[in-house]
Amino acid sequence: MNYPRSLQELIDYFKLLPGVGTKTAERYAFAMLDLDEEKLNKFSNILANIKQNISTCPNCGCLTEANNCIICEDESRKKDTICVVENQKNVFIFEKLGVFRTKYHVLGGLISPMDGVNPEDLSIDNLINRIKAEEIKEIILALRPGIEGNTTSLYITKLLEDTDVRVTQIAQGVPIGADMEYLDTLTLEMALENRNEVS
Amino acid sequence: MNYPRSLQELIDYFKLLPGVGTKTAERYAFAMLDLDEEKLNKFSNILANIKQNISTCPNCGCLTEANNCIICEDESRKKDTICVVENQKNVFIFEKLGVFRTKYHVLGGLISPMDGVNPEDLSIDNLINRIKAEEIKEIILALRPGIEGNTTSLYITKLLEDTDVRVTQIAQGVPIGADMEYLDTLTLEMALENRNEVS
Numbered sequence: 364m365n366y367p368r369s370l371q372e373l374i375d376y377f378k379l380l381p382g383v384g385t386k387t388a389e390r391y392a393f394a395m396l397d398l399d400e401e402k403l404n405k406f407s408n409i410l411a412n413i414k415q416n417i418s419t420c421p422n423c424g425c426l427t428e429a430n431n432c433i434i435c436e437d438e439s440r441k442k443d444t445i446c447v448v449e450n451q452k453n454v455f456i457f458e459k460l461g462v463f464r465t466k467y468h469v470l471g472g473l474i475s476p477m478d479g480v481n482p483e484d485l486s487i488d489n490l491i492n493r494i495k496a497e498e499i500k501e502i503i504l505a506l507r508p509g510i511e512g513n514t515t516s517l518y519i520t521k522l523l524e525d526t527d528v529r530v531t532q533i534a535q536g537v538p539i540g541a542d543m544e545y546l547d548t549l550t551l552e553m554a555l556e557n558r559n560e561v562s
Numbered sequence: 563m564n565y566p567r568s569l570q571e572l573i574d575y576f577k578l579l580p581g582v583g584t585k586t587a588e589r590y591a592f593a594m595l596d597l598d599e600e601k602l603n604k605f606s607n608i609l610a611n612i613k614q615n616i617s618t619c620p621n622c623g624c625l626t627e628a629n630n631c632i633i634c635e636d637e638s639r640k641k642d643t644i645c646v647v648e649n650q651k652n653v654f655i656f657e658k659l660g661v662f663r664t665k666y667h668v669l670g671g672l673i674s675p676m677d678g679v680n681p682e683d684l685s686i687d688n689l690i691n692r693i694k695a696e697e698i699k700e701i702i703l704a705l706r707p708g709i710e711g712n713t714t715s716l717y718i719t720k721l722l723e724d725t726d727v728r729v730t731q732i733a734q735g736v737p738i739g740a741d742m743e744y745l746d747t748l749t750l751e752m753a754l755e756n757r758n759e760v761s
Contacts, residue, residue, distance in 0.1 A: 364657040367627030369608060369615040376605040379597065380590045391579045393651050395612055396625075398578065404610055406575040409568060411606035413594055416568035426595075428566035452592050458563040 370396075419451070422493065424469030424486050426451045434466060441465045443500040447490065447519065449473055449507055457505065465503065468493065473511035474518055480511075482518055490519070494528055504532040508553065569595075618650070621692065623668030623685050625650045633665060640664045642699040646689065646718070648672055648706055656704065664702065667692065672710035673717055679710075681717055689718070693727055703731040707752065 365371065370392055377388035395403065419425070420432035427433065434440070434454070444465040448454055454467050470485045493499065504519065506512035520530045536554035537546065564570065569591055576587035594602065618624070619631035626632065633639070633653070643664040647653055653666050669684045692698065703718065705711035719729045735753035736745065 364632060364654070366654060367616055367625060369612060369627065370625065373608050373612055376601075376608060379593070379601070379605070381593050382589075389651070390581075392612075394578070394580050395609065396616060400613060402575075402578065403613060406578070407606045407610035409572050409575060410594065410609065411603055413568060413572055413591075414599060414602060417566055417595060426566060426569065428568065433563060452588070455563070455565060 422489075423467050424451065424471060424489070425454050425467055437466075439464075443498060444503065445490070445493065445497075445499050445501075446503045446505050448505050449512070453505070463503070463505075466497075468502075470506075470515065473506060474515045475511045485515070487519065487522070491522060494523070494526075499528060501529040501531060504530065506532070508535045508550075621688075622666050623650065623670060623688070624653050624666055636665075638663070642697060643702065644689070644692065644696075644698050644700075645702045645704050647704050648711070652704070662702075662704075665696075667701075669705075669714065672705060673714045674710045684714070686718065686721070690721060693722070693725075698727060700728040700730060703729065705731070707734045707749075 366374065373392045373395065374385070374388045377383055377391045378385065380388075383391070398406075417426055417428060418430065420427050420435060422435050423432060425432055425434050441464055445468050446457065446463045446465045447468045447470060448457065449470055449472065451469050454469065457463050457467075468486070468490050470487065470490070472480050472485050474480060474482055474485065490502075494502065502519070502523070504516045506515055516532050523530050534557060535550075536557055537543075537550060565573065572591045572594065573584070573587045576582055576590045577584065579587075582590070597605075616625055616627060617629065619626050619634055621634050622631060624631055624633050640663055644667050645656065645662045645664045646667045646669060647656070648669055648671065650668050653668065656662050656666075667685070667689050669686065669689070671679050671684050673679060673681055673684065689701075693701065701718070701722070703715045705714055715731050722729050733756060734749075735756055736742075736749060
């Protein structure tokens, strides 16, 4: 005996979630049967309308609820610096950590020819235009360390080498509180290469 | 900066799924933004209607799509035997494994006074009624091994001790292919207690 058709369909939809296999999707679907009608309807509504309710700022690429971007319009942020990130989620992560007080620019990915992602697929032209239009003095590259992140950082740095724009990238090394037992070779190599004088 | 309101709401709903914390819910919500409109609407529809489309058989407690239960109405199953299970999901698991060719009875839980689950909260009266009405000769208890499962099995056995109904339970022991390194004490104790002569 198979699952009733609509239950099987629900399971199949839960399998679209990242990292969710059949067994987890089955658990989720059965949990939905235990949810009360009101919550289920609300959940379904929000899901149906999420793409209408959320839009992408045409300037910086961040997620916004209304048509105006609360980051681009925030007068308290440093006006001449842009922090460049891989995706929209990273903006929220950085904002939660509260370290940057700059504007952002979302690239929408990292250069990865193996996966068919080339520079023209990313929001790099927009970034260059913004740098001119907004008279940016520094861009801080805050991309995921690794081959793709470094390729992308180098590509952008190269594009800007004949300008006065300062291009920096956040330091790569051993995170604070790291358990040295679980360090990988690449991180350690990077930490060694970027070592500083103890002052 | 916080998440846009509707995104935050979606995250909160994903957190209703079993075992899903904030970080996973955030991943799921962002994945929904990448889903195409059509899939998103279909997902939302199925979710909204799942409880209407699925019902519970008033006789055996299994999940059914239409009003008739394909298990209760299946003429090819053994008529005089009922396999007693904890929940509706277990029926699908057992059916997938294809071992039982009996009818089922879903208890809707296991006796657990600590969690406030008493015999009257479970579908035990229904089971006793079915045994009489359907002239059942054997019930096979297939409950999760452990204190609650064993308490429930004993309770049902006690109820039927003055009848001619044969009450059995599936064997508890070391599963086939088990890695002995990961065996727990209770399973091993059970396996020792239930040991057989090698014939």
